[in-house]
Amino acid sequence: MSELASPADTSPIVAVNDPFYARVYGESYTKLPDDLYIPPDALAVILEAFEGPLDLLLYLIRKQNIDILDIPVAEITRQYISYIELMQALNIDLAAEYLLMAALLAEIKSRLLLPKPSQAEDDEEDPRAELIRRLQEYERFKKAAEDLNELPQEGRDIYSAHAEPPIRYLLPTEPFVGDFSLLLDAMHDVLKRAELQQSHVIASEGLSLEQRLKDILSQVKSGESIVFHRLFPAHEGRLGVVVTFMAILELLKQKMIEIVQDAVFSAIYVRQRLLEGEA
Amino acid sequence: MTLQTALIKQIIEGAIFAHSTPLSLDDLAVLFVEEERPTRSQLSALIKEIQQDYHQRPLELVEIASGYRFQVRAQFSPWISKLWQDKPPRLSRAMLETLAIIAYRQPVTRAEIEAIRGVVVSTQIIKALFDRDWIAVVGHRDVPGRPALLATTREFLDAFSLKSLADLPPLAQVRDLGLIEQELALRAQSTPAQVQE
Amino acid sequence: MTLQTALIKQIIEGAIFAHSTPLSLDDLAVLFVEEERPTRSQLSALIKEIQQDYHQRPLELVEIASGYRFQVRAQFSPWISKLWQDKPPRLSRAMLETLAIIAYRQPVTRAEIEAIRGVVVSTQIIKALFDRDWIAVVGHRDVPGRPALLATTREFLDAFSLKSLADLPPLAQVRDLGLIEQELALRAQSTPAQVQE
Numbered sequence: 007m008s009e010l011a012s013p014a015d016t017s018p019i020v021a022v023n024d025p026f027y028a029r030v031y032g033e034s035y036t037k038l039p040d041d042l043y044i045p046p047d048a049l050a051v052i053l054e055a056f057e058g059p060l061d062l063l064l065y066l067i068r069k070q071n072i073d074i075l076d077i078p079v080a081e082i083t084r085q086y087i088s089y090i091e092l093m094q095a096l097n098i099d100l101a102a103e104y105l106l107m108a109a110l111l112a113e114i115k116s117r118l119l120l121p122k123p124s125q126a127e128d129d130e131e132d133p134r135a136e137l138i139r140r141l142q143e144y145e146r147f148k149k150a151a152e153d154l155n156e157l158p159q160e161g162r163d164i165y166s167a168h169a170e171p172p173i174r175y176l177l178p179t180e181p182f183v184g185d186f187s188l189l190l191d192a193m194h195d196v197l198k199r200a201e202l203q204q205s206h207v208i209a210s211e212g213l214s215l216e217q218r219l220k221d222i223l224s225q226v227k228s229g230e231s232i233v234f235h236r237l238f239p240a241h242e243g244r245l246g247v248v249v250t251f252m253a254i255l256e257l258l259k260q261k262m263i264e265i266v267q268d269a270v271f272s273a274i275y276v277r278q279r280l281l282e283g284e285a
Numbered sequence: 286m287t288l289q290t291a292l293i294k295q296i297i298e299g300a301i302f303a304h305s306t307p308l309s310l311d312d313l314a315v316l317f318v319e320e321e322r323p324t325r326s327q328l329s330a331l332i333k334e335i336q337q338d339y340h341q342r343p344l345e346l347v348e349i350a351s352g353y354r355f356q357v358r359a360q361f362s363p364w365i366s367k368l369w370q371d372k373p374p375r376l377s378r379a380m381l382e383t384l385a386i387i388a389y390r391q392p393v394t395r396a397e398i399e400a401i402r403g404v405v406v407s408t409q410i411i412k413a414l415f416d417r418d419w420i421a422v423v424g425h426r427d428v429p430g431r432p433a434l435l436a437t438t439r440e441f442l443d444a445f446s447l448k449s450l451a452d453l454p455p456l457a458q459v460r461d462l463g464l465i466e467q468e469l470a471l472r473a474q475s476t477p478a479q480v481q482e
Numbered sequence: 483m484t485l486q487t488a489l490i491k492q493i494i495e496g497a498i499f500a501h502s503t504p505l506s507l508d509d510l511a512v513l514f515v516e517e518e519r520p521t522r523s524q525l526s527a528l529i530k531e532i533q534q535d536y537h538q539r540p541l542e543l544v545e546i547a548s549g550y551r552f553q554v555r556a557q558f559s560p561w562i563s564k565l566w567q568d569k570p571p572r573l574s575r576a577m578l579e580t581l582a583i584i585a586y587r588q589p590v591t592r593a594e595i596e597a598i599r600g601v602v603v604s605t606q607i608i609k610a611l612f613d614r615d616w617i618a619v620v621g622h623r624d625v626p627g628r629p630a631l632l633a634t635t636r637e638f639l640d641a642f643s644l645k646s647l648a649d650l651p652p653l654a655q656v657r658d659l660g661l662i663e664q665e666l667a668l669r670a671q672s673t674p675a676q677v678q679e
Binding site: 057058059060061101103107140143144145146147148149150151152153154155156157158159160161162163164165166167168169170171172 | 496499500501502541551552553554556559562563569570573575576578579581582583585586598599600601602640641642643644650651653654
Binding site: 312315 | 492495496501505512513514535540541552554555558561564565
């Protein structure tokens with residue numbers, strides 16, 4: 007992200023939003039005074055405040071408050087080259103583009119100084135035209151970049167509003183057949199309750215697994231879902247619980263019933279398992 | 286307090302919506318310069334008002350361990366969950382069991398967790414729980430080896446929308462650990478998870 | 483449509499709040515099974531209602547390129563921004579200029595960007611724009627080297643609260659080059675001394 011931070015942020019030399027001038031310690035800075043010692047680093051900062059030779063040229067033109075179309079090529083070239091020379095004198099590593107531009111300006115200047123062939127004038131393009139075209143084009147996007155920066159930016163000017171997603175439920179009727187530990191855990195609780203009911207236990211006899219299988223099946227036959235705990239008659243005590251539980255496991259194994267739950271922490275239901283195609 | 290109460294209320298409502306994690310009363314207070322700063326009781330009263338304002342809406346302003354956040358009411362889950370078609374992988378069962386034991390039995394040592402689960406608790410599971418900031422070492426059991434005592438954190442409470450450990454379903458009522466796991470697994474889906482084991 | 487309109491409205495409101503990125507009408511439609519699915523115009527109407535409902539609140543439901551999102555109204559930004567210690571990094575001029583050229587001239591190659599800016603476009607800038615998902619490669623120019631054609635993304639529009647590229651601020655007009663030359667010729671005739679030293 008270092009390239010995002012403007013070098014001007016960390017320096018007394020500030021490239022003001024208005025790109026046509028720079029400020030040094032608050033003073034408008036439009037040329038390099040001979041009597042002022044400027045540390046090389048500071049000049050590098052000035053240079054970095056320009057986005058390239060076109061930007062520097064625009065700055066020089068705008069500084070003099072002249073129309074791009076009226077570029078006084080000779081004067082601008084002189085200023086431009088004096089900037090470049092100073093940078094070089096200070097050993098600032100100039101991007102090659104700056105030197106290319108200096109060469110181009112020198113060429114334009116020399117062509118403009120040549121006497122014009124009076125008749126062939128219409129054929130030959132003004133040597134400034136291409137440069138003006140590029141300057142104009144660059145200036146458009148320079149402005150567009152400023153406009154873009156004015157738009158409300160998410161995270162800078164705009165904060166989006168969010169809420170935590172809802173707590174998720176199980177999909178209704180998603181069977182957890184096969185999750186035996188779930189049932190085993192549930193059993194613990196059932197057994198605990200059965201123990202609390204011990205005093206009510208009467209002599210239990212004739213609790214057969216077969217009978218219990220049939221009982222459970224008949225309870226769910228109608229297609230009704232039966233709350234898991236309801237299948238355990240409290241009065242039967244521990245043995246009844248065990249028999250019922252074994253019957254449930256057996257029916258699960260035979261795929262005669264399934265265990266479902268509509269929502270977390272809601273009751274567990276036992277219901278008849280429909281055959282394929284019946285659903 | 287020079288700001289109008291109505292403005293303060295709007296600011297705190299906007300702030301809770303804008304921030305990605307819950308905001309406490311203290312977090313809210315620092316949004317205001319000192320001379321404009323509402324007191325905690327003023328903030329609390331405004332929060333109550335906002336909670337009222339959202340009474341008819343599909344979201345609610347809830348308080349959890351680390352502060353206040355807006356949350357979409359659970360009854361809309363069947364539709365809204367479809368936004369996340371590619372469900373992040375579930376937390377592994379082993380991880381959830383371990384977490385459930387720590388939550389209900391804290392502080393516990395790893396050996397104690399292993400005794401309850403009946404299997405060795407893998408280092409990855411413990412590490413994954415630490416990585417998520419769901420558990421922390423809160424001390425050491427004064428036995429040979431001085432094993433670390435593990436407990437759950439505020440982040441754990443936040444992740445599972447609990448205000449405090451007291452809000453965990455009481456173990457007596459909980460039919461089983463499995464259900465807790467189901468619950469935990471479902472809630473944790475909203476946080477991207479990598480499956481351990 | 484068997485669901486009550488009120489319920490559908492609550493579901494879409496909750497969904498927009500719950501999702502981390504904006505939701506389009508199509509995104510919202512798929513939350514409902516086919517027989518319950520509202521039409522796009524029904525959804526639009528409900529969104530208008532929700533926008534009305536939030537009239538008095540510090541939030542607004544806005545439409546941007548990739549859909550609808552809630553955002554805190556801009557007038558509360560001075561307070562809300564205090565939630566974050568670190569201000570978001572300023573976009574550099576180089577990055578903004580590069581982005582502007584891509585936005586207005588898309589699709590463009592890197593060489594074309596460099597031609598306009600008059601300097602080499604650093605790899606870091608291009609990478610930073612990719613990292614933010616603001617630009618993407620949409621093809622290759624059929625010239626030697628087959629350079630990548632860059633264009634802006636929906637995320638770019640979202641980040642700048644734009645609905646479409648048409649909402650970009652208009653690009654300044656350039657005076658036609660033919661006219662420029664004529665003008666230059668005219669001026670050269672009227673002020674021939676200007677170019678002399």
